[in-house]
Amino acid sequence: MRYELYYWTGIQGRGEFVRLALEDAGADYRDVAREQGDQAIMPFLRGEHPGALPFAPPFLRAGRQLIAQTANILAFLAPRHGLVPTSATSQTYAMQLQQTISDVVAEAHDTHHPISVEQYYDQQRVEARKRAAAFRSERMPKYLGYFERVLERGDGRHAIGRRHSYVDLSLFQLMSGLEYAFPNTMKGLRRRTTRLRSLSDRVAERPNIAAYLASPRRIPFNEDGIFRHYPELDENQNTSV
């Protein structure tokens, strides 16, 4: 089956979690808005197509089915491409972890948009500094500490059991995004994220992922996306956490 992915052009955003799964699986897919422009997304949001109504991209077309919400798309794709163990218990745990990744991604976004998504960053810079400080000192250590413990409970190398899964791909993306946005903070957290960093390295070396990351299909991080590097929102260079 040839999938159709719909996501805003020009950013990795939430679509990237889906792209990584499709690429790792070697799945056949079109990245529709990158071919046709963002306007290709709009008829679906207006409800002009039958089936599930998406609130926002990313959404995926698989034959006649339309599926939205990042974690939900991944839960749909994973069993079809060997990206999650077959047991129901494992799939439920994978979904739990992926929803927790969605939560921290939303919080990472809100560091630069703590007041309104309809306003520019420049209109909420003062509040962004406060929210980012709380994210760095409270939330990043809490979430990354949690995922580190999740790895510890497994075989130390995988989120789910002893097998590669879409959750590992998403943890790679989470770590990459946080490294881009908050390099100094991540430096301070190095000793507390050894398993996560090893996992990220291993994911980046998977042949399909390495090929993808080196290709023009991988959009660079930038200041229109979810993970943005604004130096004033990161730790000062010489401050350790």
Add this chain to the structure above:
Amino acid sequence: MRYELYYWTGIQGRGEFVRLALEDAGADYRDVAREQGDQAIMPFLRGEHPGALPFAPPFLRAGRQLIAQTANILAFLAPRHGLVPTSATSQTYAMQLQQTISDVVAEAHDTHHPISVEQYYDQQRVEARKRAAAFRSERMPKYLGYFERVLERGDGRHAIGRRHSYVDLSLFQLMSGLEYAFPNTMKGLRRRTTRLRSLSDRVAERPNIAAYLASPRRIPFNEDGIFRHYPELDENQNTSV
């Protein structure tokens, strides 16, 4: 099977979405922290029990399985209790809608905690007014308009197809919470939420839900929960949206 629900005492919070499903289904469950106190939650967060590691409550024990993340718990429970249609496509759509409910619930929370969950509301009142204004004028109409259209695409009375589901229960809880927190704003949105309000009324009249809402098991909304009524965060009485 007797389920064990773990959630912080004293608030409805995210646990309430799970309680409504358990109550509607007439399921046998213990609300453990309400019997034993919040300390009953902590060993699970510390990882002292085998199986899935929860990041936060609510989580559910079902035999030897532990399941966290609200939408994930509901997706686990629903097929076991006739709270979602049996087709995989319907269950995927239900999960998509439930994750979108999780998103708006998180945004409702952030109206009173736009900077940090570790600080009191009083420490972020100025920013809360700004975030709440954006939530009322942009996000509430967008999310509620979306769910209204979801109902329109079905039979007008149910989120998923022509059948009652856990998504309907969660939409009732969302509407109840927003009515509590933002009564004036919700008044201004009355004409744009006719299907959602009818659905809420029908859910409240379901025998098991009516009995639950009238029981001491239903904790009243309060200013420790997710949906809080701070008049300064709502529209002015005489302003219509």
